[in-house]
Amino acid sequence: MNYQESKVYLEDISKYGSVLGLENMREMLERLGNPQDTLKFIHISGTNGKGSLLAYISTVLKEAGYVVGRYVSPTLFSYEERIQVNEAEITKAALSRFVTVVSHIIEEMVAEGKAHPTVFEVETAIGFLYFKEMNCDYVVLETGLGGLEDATNIVRTSILEVITQISRDHMGFLGDTLEEIAGNKAGIIKPETTVVTGYQEPEALTVIRRVCSQKQCSCRIVKPEAVTAVSYGCERQQFTYGNWKNMEISLAGVYQIPNAVLALETVEALRGIGLEIPDEAVYRGMKNAVWRGRFTVIQKNPVFIIDGAHNEAAAQVLAESVRTYFPGRKIYYIMGVFRDKEYEKIIRLTAPLAEHVITIETPENDRAMDAAELANVWRKYHSSVETADTLDQAVDKSLELAGEEGVTIAFGSLSFLGDITRIVENRGNRNGSR
Template sequence: MTYKEARAFIDDTSKYGYILGLDTITELLNRLGNPQDDLKFVHIAGTNGKGSILAYVSTILKEAGYRVGRYISPTIFEYRERIQVNEEYISEEAVARLAQRIYEKGQEMLAEGLAHPTAFEVETAMAFLYFQEMNCDIVVLETGMGGLTDATNVVKTTLISAFASISMDHMGFLGNTLEEIAKIKAGIIKPNTMVVSTAQNPEVRKVLEATCRQQRASYHEIREEEITDRQVSFEEQSFTYKGWKKLRPGILGSCQLENAAAAAEVIYELRDLGYPVSEEAIRQGLEKTRWIGRFTIVDEDPLFIVDGAHNRDAADRLLETLKLYVPHKRKVFIIGVLADKEYDYIMSRLVPEAERIVTVMTPNNPRALPAKKLAETVKQYNSEVEAAQSIREAVQLAKGYADKDGMILAFGSLSYLGDLIEEVRKGKET
């Protein structure tokens, strides 16, 4: 199987949908020799921020000299980004070779009348096989959706479970109340382990604490008073946590001090579990962490920022961030969202901040909301809006409106930000 054939096989498995549950992934991994059992995990769930915590933890561990696996979704630039070891993407050769093994097992399962693995289950199995092959010391694992019935929750050798902010999202899959969603996400908590969380809504905290009691797990939630000496600006972003002074996280955003503190707490607990990490590695790891798509500057003339805010909590956090970092800048927005998101709420919170808005349809995505329909929603909150025919047109229009003294913020679905960033980079080269 070539890399192209492997991608075609995985794309074809999309017809099986996104099915929550562990039966099929368990069966597949059994047939592959259960590679996940040879690995140790930091398992991360949450609605917003889990990718940032993953990036901080894995970069710190890399700085400390460990071989670290990363499994993330969705990706920004290319398919292989989702499986990394020490921040290097899985090779095309490895994707092809491992996909062949998984394809053969999937065919066996079909022949025996069993369900075929979904695309996410195939990718999860591939990640475990690759991390085993690469002899990873530790794997930092991000849930795809939810927790309890997410394919990643097949793992049994979790060292620490970590939680980013939990809020309302994926209601059709996870539940219609915050408590229901929190219970699903809390399903990653394993017996007699350590749980670390960013500050949570009281309703969420109650669920996490109750699950920890049931599982005899220890719970540490980062309290606001534990993060001191806060500095948040483009020029200086730093905080003090547990005696570590002037820690400087490399990702911008109003929530990043909390995410970085949660990552530092994960490292603190890992040290007690026999994974030595120096203070220098913590400092260097936090500072070197990058996570494109989280209030990321992609150009400075004019200032051009991208952010993957695509649900209620993310919209609220992005609004906080704008008021902290660029309170007085003229703002031009580019927005592209998926039709199954609460885009009306997102627009109501953010578009009043903009002088002009350009809407765009996320390309090559069946869930994408047409640019004209999004523009109609935007008009309810800001009349200065137009729909672009393409990402290229959206970038050109926004740059014209921003001129030299304004700024551009592109936000919404992560699925279009990679194409948009490439378009911005092309414009810089010409």
């Protein structure tokens, strides 16, 4: 297949949806020679902060001289973002070649009466093949959904697992209580490995500790009391964590401090199991880490921010970031969200900060909530709400209302933030306002 044929193939198999379980994945990978068994993984699960944490860890390891694969989802700007080596995306040629290989394996499976793998399973298999070909020293692997039955959990050679803060999300798939969700997320933990966890609610932490004990794993937990000298900013933030003095990061959002602290705790754990990571590499990697879509400033004048807040916990920290960075400023929202998200909780938390709200329907997604329906929910909490028929219309209206002093924030789902970014950047280039 060429690149276009490969993309059509992947889009076509998206109809198989999301299916939890490892049977298909195991069958497919065995036929592909189990490329994942040749790799060493740092496996990440949790609810919020997985992508940012992955960016910190993989950039630090790259700065330390390692060849580092990273596997992420969803992506914002290009399909190839999900599979990277040392921050370079998989080439279109390599993607096409591996799609062709995997498609032949799937044909054999289906001909034998076996279930067709999902698109996420196929993408994960392609990632493993590419990381093996690129001779990665380590792969930083982000789960797609949950942990225990997520396709990424087929790996058996993890050297370390990291669990970010767990909150209530995807409850239809992962469980109705925090304990059940934590049990699913902790499903990535492999016997006799090292586990690092960020701040957790007591119910979640109890589950993680129990799994670590059962599997004879050591467990490192971040120490919030060791965080001092915090300085917030949209372009530069600084903090001290234990012996890591004046650590600087470039990612914005008040929640990036806890994410960065978890990354430092992970670095300490990696050093503890034998990885050579000089202090200089840590400082460079933390500062140079880039992760778009989490309180990312895409235009400075006027300020335009994109944020993938799509659950209650993320909405709480989004609101906290707005209060911290923009006190007294008028805030204009563009919001689009999936129907299966806790959109009313998100709205309730963010509504008090809004001057005006524009709702949109996230394009080309069956899970998207109708803009008018979303606006009706907003009107229960805010008096100034309107809908936009297109993303272009939403951007134009928000920038018109915000003027020079207002701040626009697009949030609710990651799925439309790449398109929003392109629209804003195109307008900025034409107007010379960036």
